[in-house]
Each structure stands twice: as C-alpha cells, then as structure tokens.
Amino acid sequence: MVKSGPIDLAFVLAEGYKDIPHTFYSGHGAAMVRRQLNKYHIPCALSGIESMEICRNKDLTYIKLKEKNIPIPGYFVFDTHLRFNKIKLLSQIEKIGFPLMIKPAGGGDSIGITPKSVVHNLQELKNRFLCLKKELGPEKLIIEKYLPGREYTVGVLGSKAKKYILPIIAFPKDHGIRYTSTKNKEYKMREKFEIIYRDDERFKRLAQTVINTFDAVGASDAIRIDFMEDESGNPYIIDVNGTPALSLTGSLT
Template identity: 25%
Template sequence: MRIGITFNLKDEISPASVLNSEYIEEFDKTETIDAICDVLQKNGYETVRLGSGIEIAEKIKKEKVNFVFNIAEGYGGRNRESYVPSVLEMLDVPYSGSDPLTLGLTLDKIETKKVAFHAGIPTPRYKVVRSMEDLPAVSRLRYPLITKPAWEGSSKGIYNSSRVCDQKALAESARALLEKYPNQPVLVEEYIKGREVTAGVIGNNTPRVLGLMEIVNKSGPDEDFFYSLEVKKDWERLVDYISPPRINRLLDKRIRHYALTAFKEFGCRDIARIDFRISRNGQIFLLEVNPLPGLSPEYADLVIMSRKVGVDYEDLILSILHSAFSRYGFVDRREINAKGGINYETI
C-alpha cells in the first residue's frame, strides 16, 4: 500500500521571501516527515512525499497513492488548513485527520468560541477588534486582557507583551497585530490567571482522551505564565511538561469531559489537541481546538504528552493511521486496494 504524506516544510520557504518572520512557525522540519515515513515504512507501507502545492493532484495520480497521511498547514488565509483535504475529497482519496469544515472552523478562534458556547463549553469573555475604532467596546471586559490574531496557530501573534493590564497597553498591542496581520481581526479575551492544560484526544465515533498535560513555568508556579511565541521558541529552557497534571480527580474528569465534548461538537476525526486554561478557583475555559496538532518527535506537545503517558512515537502515528482506516472500513493495509483507493483511469 502506498501512503502519501502531505505537509509544509520550513525549508521550502526562502527567508528572503518571508515578509513576516512568523510565517513558517506552523510548518514542519524535514526531520518530522522523516520520522513519520520511518514509522510507516517499518510497518510495511510504501511512502510518497507529496508536499502541499497544487501539484499534489498530479503526484497522487502518478505515484498511485492509495491513502494520504495529512499534516499540511496550507499557505495563507483562514481556510488554509482546509486546502489539501478539499483537494483529496475532490479526488476521492481517503486521508487521515479532520475534514475541511472542521479545520477551517477551528482555526478561526472567534467561530470556535461561538460553537463552544452553544455546546456548553466555557471560554473566556471576549470582544473582536477589526479596527482601532472597535476598542471602546473592549471596556466591558475586565483587565488583565490578552490579544491574539483571530486565525493563526502555533502561538503566532501571541507574545509576552500580549497580556495587557491597561488601556494604553491594549491599544499598542491591538494596533501592532492589526498592522502585522492586516487581513484578520484581533481577538481580545479576558486573561485567565491560573494554569494551562492540554488534552490529547484520539478516535472517531467513540473517541478517548489519550492524556492530559500541564504546561508550567520551569522557574516555579506562575499564574501569569502562558504559552507565548517567545516561550515556545525557548521551550527547553522555560517550560516543564507535567503529565498527568497535578490536579484533583474531579477537575481531571471535568477537563476530559470538555475535551471529548469539543472533539465531537467540532467534528474532529482521528486526532486533536484541545487546550484549556484553569482559573485559580478551578473554573475550566477552552482556549483552542487543534485538529491538526504538530507531530514533531522532538518538540510537539502531543508527542511529549504521549511519551509521558507511555505511548511511544510509533504507536502514536499508527494509532492515528488506524483510526483513519477505521472510518473507511479498512481492516488492515491489504484491504485498502480492494475497498478504496482511486480509479486512476478517470482522473
């Protein structure tokens, strides 16, 4: 069976062409693609590196790909994560991970909050700033606040300075984001003093929580510590990852409940990482649903969590793959050619 890998590489973007140095934060290193291919090849699959450009349709036909393992982030716009899955669905090619609707919906933090509200999942109070004229409405929120681009991932646009404690700092932060990300609004949330916990969820009709992990300041307890871009870039020096997190059983159970509820409500498939903020009095707030979590064997949160709960990298990748196979009715790799795949004569 031939499995294609769709992805975006940091190395494919020339530094001279990058107007915004954060542009490639979501993209993968070659080592991640190597690691995924190694796991698949070790387990008897042939692999084809497809990338994520418009040429993937021709590559799929030429290489006779039967299935796609998708980790492509896409280029530009709030629907960028949906581009590759949309092409795969047009070609009727089975693939891993969530569908275009889920990927587009969850990348947009504003739309995510709306769906979460209707699902009964708490999120921090917020306002949307589309221009500096919208700032007066933010006065209804309680400081400290935090500013974020509306549809970026990997902490892009979220800096140590994004946590603001007064109107002047808010105006400076909002203006900077509107200038740096001119085609999207700024999300302004009430900052939740407390702890940050992420949940890994895997499966489909009956998903299960892979594990919970707390992200903490290596220097010690700090309720004002959050996962900014600067922190993520210097994670080895600044961050400790604790799994299972140091929380009571009731709080653990409630986080798991919200994680599974979010996974189902947003239509996630196969794998997702869901991030929460826990207030000092134990209230749980959803921050983000990520149905396209990083899979770097070195620094991805989901991979670090998996190792801490006893699931090695190979088992994690195969669990994602087998979960996807189950959606298409593939029992094992020998059946995909009979039950699925592509009629190459009609493309």
C-alpha cells in the same frame, strides 16, 4: 499523482501554502489543503474541511463551544481593518474587564502571540492592535479575558463513535505566556511538567468537557485542546488545534 498511481491516504499536517503566506494566519490554510486533496479524490487523515475551518478560526471555535455550553473566556471579535475606536471598544471591554489577551482569530502555531499580548489598559491594547495590523494585515482579532491560572493541554484520539483521551499535561504555574519561542524550548524542560492520568480527579473533571469539545467542532482522528484556569481554578478552553504537532518535541507527544 496520476503517474505514481492512486494514493490511499494523505497524512496532512500542513496549515497553509508557503507561497501564499496569509493562508497560515487567515485560518483557512488547513481547509484549503484539504479542498485540493478532495479535488483529486484523495482521502486525508485528521479532521475534515468544515472542522478545520472551525478549529483554525477561534471565533468560530468559540461560537461552536458556546452553543454547547462549554466554558470559554469572555471575548469579542475585532477587525483590524476598522479604525481603533475607543468608545466602541470600551463598551465591549466593560463586559469582561482588563487585563485582556489579544490574539489573531485565525491560524495557529501561536502566530501573533507574545508576552505583550496581555494588555492592562487601552494604550497597551492600541499598541498591540497596531503591531498585529502591521504584522498580519487586515485580519480579525480575538480580544478575550486574560486568565492568570495554570495552563493544561490534552490530546484526543478517535472518532464520533469512540474516543481516547491522552494523559493531560499541566504546565508549571509560573510558566507564563506560551508562544512560538517558548514552545520550541519546552521539550527541554518536560521534567517540570505534571502529567495527569485517568485516576486523577482533575482528569475526571475535564474528561466530559474534552469529549463534548471534540464533538462540538466535528473533529476526527486527533485534536489537541488547551485549557487555562482563572484565579479561582475554573478551567476554560482557549484553543482547539485540529493539526496538533506529532513530533517528539510536540506537546501532544
């Protein structure tokens, strides 16, 4: 860095370190990269350290959104280093009810999410819990109410002072669970996606929630927000991505 002269700006999409795999799914990788850049006084694009910690840890995301009365699904956090205690789990599950969605609290890129992430009873929940514990180690999990409706994703550009909401992408109603394997193929089926523009009532309905979410997580430059509808068509935020894919095959583009 010193030999090549000063660096004006680092455009960073990295979510962790390849030689430290757990940084990708612990939720701390993106912030670690930015701390390293700060050490060398290199400014970087996209959101800062604190915002990345919030966006890459879904439990922190949900806390921030709930504080601002932004709709999120009913959920609770479960640590995989704890024993699978049916009695304690049932007391939590009774508050939101089956079916449930179980996913890692940290990281991104749909790590740990498959069609089996939707569980309908305690045995399925236990099986998925054990699978994630084996795959990811002692990481926190989000167990939330599964929402069976349509999924939407929307990109936001800007800053706290001024924001621009991109057209909303609505996935087909029968699209199913979106995870790494299906996302990698989505660019081939874009003609099936519905693009919702600013003059659409659905765009207007989601716009203020999108702006409030951008501010709630302290974002800057660009983020992507994912919504899922319940059986009555009410939208809830299920993810806020601080490092949205900007490639030709990414959902933001």
